[in-house]
Amino acid sequence: MAKQKLIHGNAFELLSYFTRKADLIFSDPPYLIEKGGNTTNEMGGMFSRDAVYKNDGKLFDSVPTWDEIAQLCWDLLKENGEAVIMANDKNINKAQNAFEAVGFRHHRHIIWNKVTVTPARNGMNKTELALYMFKGKTRNWNNCGTDNIFTVPEQSPLMLTAKNKKLYGHPTEKPVQFIESVMSEMIDRDSFVIDPFIGSGSTMAACKRLGINSAGFEIDETYFKAAQKRMDDETASPSLFDINHTGATEFHTKEAS
Numbered sequence: 285m286a287k288q289k290l291i292h293g294n295a296f297e298l299l300s301y302f303t304r305k306a307d308l309i310f311s312d313p314p315y316l317i318e319k320g321g322n323t324t325n326e327m328g329g330m331f332s333r334d335a336v337y338k339n340d341g342k343l344f345d346s347v348p349t350w351d352e353i354a355q356l357c358w359d360l361l362k363e364n365g366e367a368v369i370m371a372n373d374k375n376i377n378k379a380q381n382a383f384e385a386v387g388f389r390h391h392r393h394i395i396w397n398k399v400t401v402t403p404a405r406n407g408m409n410k411t412e413l414a415l416y417m418f419k420g421k422t423r424n425w426n427n428c429g430t431d432n433i434f435t436v437p438e439q440s441p442l443m444l445t446a447k448n449k450k451l452y453g454h455p456t457e458k459p460v461q462f463i464e465s466v467m468s469e470m471i472d473r474d475s476f477v478i479d480p481f482i483g484s485g486s487t488m489a490a491c492k493r494l495g496i497n498s499a500g501f502e503i504d505e506t507y508f509k510a511a512q513k514r515m516d517d518e519t520a521s522p523s524l525f526d527i528n529h530t531g532a533t534e535f536h537t538k539e540a541s
């Protein structure tokens with residue numbers, strides 16, 4: 285049975301914890317949400333209303349630079365490994381520049397279609413982005429017909445209902461189904477996935493569902509405990525490669541329907 289190893293602590297101090305490097309890094313790193321400001325109105329919108337922001341753009345106490353994040357991911361990834369790094373449209377160029385500067389090569393963006401829109405006067409937004417990159421040689425997706433747009437309805441605290449119990453109180457929680465669908469194109473039976481910034485553990489949950497080994501770090505004790513709880517709530521699955529005798533193609537189609 286696959287194992288998920290959750291470690292409470294600072295990823296930059298603990299990166300040598302693993303002797304094994306990752307085949308795939310899937311992460312949604314901490315970054316500044318906006319450039320910040322001095323007035324209480326500067327961060328208008330959902331987060332400021334809920335007083336999650338400190339109005340300096342920091343959702344989290346620890347916000348490393350993109351250069352630091354890129355170097356960390358490079359050091360955690362094995363040669364010929366891949367990385368999927370989520371970032372919003374204001375950060376994605378900075379992130380790409382930093383990752384390319386340490387040696388990553390960029391395939392293309394992966395797009396999460398959230399279905400519902402975030403209101404904006406200059407173009408309603410219903411997507412989030414991720415960089416899809418590699419170190420060394422590239423590899424094929426398990427289903428070469430899959431495109432780079434993954435349609436999964438957003439989980440939002442505002443949409444919390446009795447039926448929607450898979451929410452763990454993290455402000456930037458990502459849907460496990462999105463991560464699972466993307467990763468199912470990139471993994472093998474023996475893949476090892478690292479998420480250096482697990483938050484509420486959505487990447488770890490996707491790995492548990494796919495039946496592959498994974499590990500990750502979380503610096504904040506509250507979020508670390510939420511991730512541990514999520515692991516307890518997730519039912520362990522047999523490996524994707526054991527339950528699906530016809531390959532990942534069928535699995536992906538089934539999950540997406």
Ligand SMILES: C[S@@+](CC[C@H](N)C(=O)[O-])C[C@H]1O[C@@H](n2cnc3c(N)ncnc32)[C@H](O)[C@@H]1O
Nearest residue numbers: 294295312346457458481483484486502503504
């Ligand atoms: C954007 S969130 C990840 C959310 C996650 N994708 C989810 O679905 O819950 C990034 C996380 O990185 C954590 N973090 C920030 N700096 C860290 C560090 N140096 N080491 C480990 N975790 C860190 C933050 O506490 C935050 O929970």
